[in-house]
Amino acid sequence: MKNLIEKIKKLKEEKNAVILAHSYQNIEIDEVADFVGDSLYLSQMAKTTNADIIVFAGVYFMAQTAKIISPEKKVLLPNANAGCLMSDMINHEQMINFKKNHPNVPVVCYINSTAEVKAECDICCTSSNALKIVKSLNNSKVLFLPDANLGKWVESKLDKVEVITYDGNCPVHNNIEIKDIELARKNYPDAKILIHPECKPEVSRLGDYVGSTSGIMEYVRKSKDKQFVIVTEKGVADRLERDYPDKKFILIKSNMLCESMKLTTLEEILYSLEHEVNEITLDESVRKRSAGCIERMLKASK
Numbered sequence: 029m030k031n032l033i034e035k036i037k038k039l040k041e042e043k044n045a046v047i048l049a050h051s052y053q054n055i056e057i058d059e060v061a062d063f064v065g066d067s068l069y070l071s072q073m074a075k076t077t078n079a080d081i082i083v084f085a086g087v088y089f090m091a092q093t094a095k096i097i098s099p100e101k102k103v104l105l106p107n108a109n110a111g112c113l114m115s116d117m118i119n120h121e122q123m124i125n126f127k128k129n130h131p132n133v134p135v136v137c138y139i140n141s142t143a144e145v146k147a148e149c150d151i152c153c154t155s156s157n158a159l160k161i162v163k164s165l166n167n168s169k170v171l172f173l174p175d176a177n178l179g180k181w182v183e184s185k186l187d188k189v190e191v192i193t194y195d196g197n198c199p200v201h202n203n204i205e206i207k208d209i210e211l212a213r214k215n216y217p218d219a220k221i222l223i224h225p226e227c228k229p230e231v232s233r234l235g236d237y238v239g240s241t242s243g244i245m246e247y248v249r250k251s252k253d254k255q256f257v258i259v260t261e262k263g264v265a266d267r268l269e270r271d272y273p274d275k276k277f278i279l280i281k282s283n284m285l286c287e288s289m290k291l292t293t294l295e296e297i298l299y300s301l302e303h304e305v306n307e308i309t310l311d312e313s314v315r316k317r318s319a320g321c322i323e324r325m326l327k328a329s330k
């Protein structure tokens with residue numbers, strides 16, 4: 029593995045490349061990553077980097093987002109099969125029908141969506157800024173897609189804003205039930221329960237903290253508590269265990285695994301960098317329209 033890591037680092041330098049890694053990736057990928065974090069942080073890094081090549085250790089919509097906002101850079105997705113189940117729940121046609129059923133209502137799209145879908149939306153959001161973005165529209169009604177759970181969570185935090193949601197979700201997070209949180213409270217009464225807002229809103233409501241993957245990690249960093257129940261994908265718990273050996277982390281369920289996120293390996297990162305394969309390409313008119321949607325988010329979340 030050491031050899032592999034050295035080779036990747038050397039190639040990165042030679043080719044002026046950066047590696048962006050989502051915090052659900054296999055933990056060894058951090059050894060070669062320049063930036064590790066949540067989807068908002070990674071899209072900000074994709075925009076500001078001076079690199080010629082971005083290798084995105086994440087899933088397809090994330091690499092596509094990097095290409096949308098940095099079209100002059102070559103963006104590579106090391107494993108071409110790394111998709112997102114939630115993003116796959118809405119295509120362009122479904123998006124158009126959703127809008128048709130609710131005319132003249134501003135549309136917020138979660139970053140977990142394709143460029144074709146983003147191109148039809150007013151503004152993008154991530155799990156860390158969804159509330160801020162919906163608020164920024166200053167409208168009594170908002171369409172939100174594809175994540176119904178995040179949309180309804182945002183609605184529960186606002187006064188007099190109706191958030192009309194598309195019927196999509198993340199099967200990994202949607203799998204958590206109220207009884208799972210109640211059991212964790214009973215078994216670990218001293219632990220803080222940290223929840224990703226892709227969980228059902230009735231589940232999120234029971235958390236001590238609700239936030240993005242980076243938000244959860246930041247909460248632990250600032251906390252004096254010693255025990256935490258992690259209600260998101262296993263990669264977050266793995267990194268917390270590595271970074272805080274004196275604290276205890278309990279993953280809410282052992283099957284909190286995003287299979288797509290785990291597809292990418294160090295071997296594939298090396299191969300994609302060496303041969304520059306699996307490059308993200310986009311139709312320019314779709315790119316431009318989806319860029320508007322993401323740029324508006326980046327501006328509003330500054």
Ligand code: 13P
Pocket residue numbers: 065066067068140154155156198226239240241242
């Ligand atoms: P973050 O915005 O927290 O990175 O979440 C992205 C994601 O896909 C969670 O399932």
Ligand code: SF4
Pocket residue numbers: 087111112113114115140198199200201226261286287288289
């Ligand atoms: Fe998509 Fe869910 Fe995986 Fe996140 S955890 S990338 S929403 S399938």
